[in-house]
Amino acid sequence: MSAVNFQKLPSVLVRGGDQSVTLRCDQDNSQNYYMFWYRHPAGSGKMELVAFSAGQDTASIEAPFNKTKYTMTRPEVLRTSLQIHSPEAADSAVYYCASSLGATSEAYFGAGTKLTVLEDDLYVTPPTVRILPPSKEIRKDKEGNVKGRTLVCMASGFYPDHVNMTWESDNIGKVSTDAAATREDKYYKITSRLTVSNKDWIEAKTKFKCIVNFFDGTKHIIKDDVFTIKPPLIPDMTRGKYVKITQNAKLSYTVLIVKSCLYAALVCFLVWKLKGKREKPTK
Structure with missing residues (x-):
């Protein structure tokens, strides 16, 4: 039994x-x-x-x-x-x-x-908690689809290492937390990563909260930080539409640059031909 x-x-x-x-x-x-x-x-x-x-x-x-x-x-x-x-x-x-x-x-x-x-020379110190935004670089998979965005929550400057980290959100994604806090000098730090799918990421005003529970010997102290996805710059426009428009704009700009280069090459060729005719000796 x-x-x-x-x-x-x-x-x-x-x-x-x-x-x-x-x-x-x-x-x-x-x-x-x-x-x-x-x-x-x-x-x-x-x-x-x-x-x-x-x-x-x-x-x-x-x-x-x-x-x-x-x-x-x-x-x-x-x-x-x-x-x-x-x-x-x-x-x-x-x-x-x-x-x-x-x-x-x-x-x-x-x-x-x-x-x-x-330790004799150290006092119990609660952590400072901060969420780091994802990199501005958009990563894509082999099929060209946009990968999820990753938020990093860092708790630092605490002693001792009696902490627990969790995430709170309407659209919770894949969570990966360090197995244990690491020590730098006298104090500890620990990080947790939250990967959000691109579908959930484009929903404007979604909030992601990182919660750190720290035990000070007599009670639990809660520290947290909140990251909010910013709404689009144009009212009544979803983030998905905004991303689509910016991608189309980039494509149009690229086509314009290519056309300009081709036109410049054509002009240079015509000038070279005209110059050659002028310099050709007459009989």
Whole structure:
């Protein structure tokens, strides 16, 4: 039988030197006698088993995590907690709770709790959010059709990296967000890209909102920016008609230039012929 593991705190911020921090987890299957605590350090590709319990009131801490640093408690079959004493920067990681019927049975994981131990010389700083408009260059596919336009939302200058980015729009397109925030000097930045089809893009006054949810340790701070497609310059004209007219104008201008070049070439040829006749010696 499967189980659901509840980790009530998705994010936790503490200062280095605090006495301790406690992570809690509940499960809903009384037959799952085993419960585990794993951690996934940032930038690491592996899960590390920190502690496990084979039943109520029993727990073991795995090497190399010593018992003075981590303490696991299991007061009930359905409940456990992991206490980290004197947290420091090396303890920053995502901690996962899991449960199973036995030591070798399939384990069911919770959503994880991201723990960040704040650096002494830095303060919690919310992000600045800005949407960058798409490039003016119109890209086309192999068939000559206009590709979608891409908006880029950038959140920068924040610390720590407890953020979540989403887009809000009537015509939502394909979203691609960085897997994790990157650090430049002391602060973090992260970007998300929204690709909108050309059909949706030509609808005037459509708004696209980028929303960044930042956790400051006690509450969630919402920061956002809005990009609005500008209406056409001529009233009562759709953006599609405006684009069609400008494309036709470009084509007409190109034809005019070609005709002008041909006319200039013809004039030069006639002048050259006339000059040749004048310079021809008479008998």
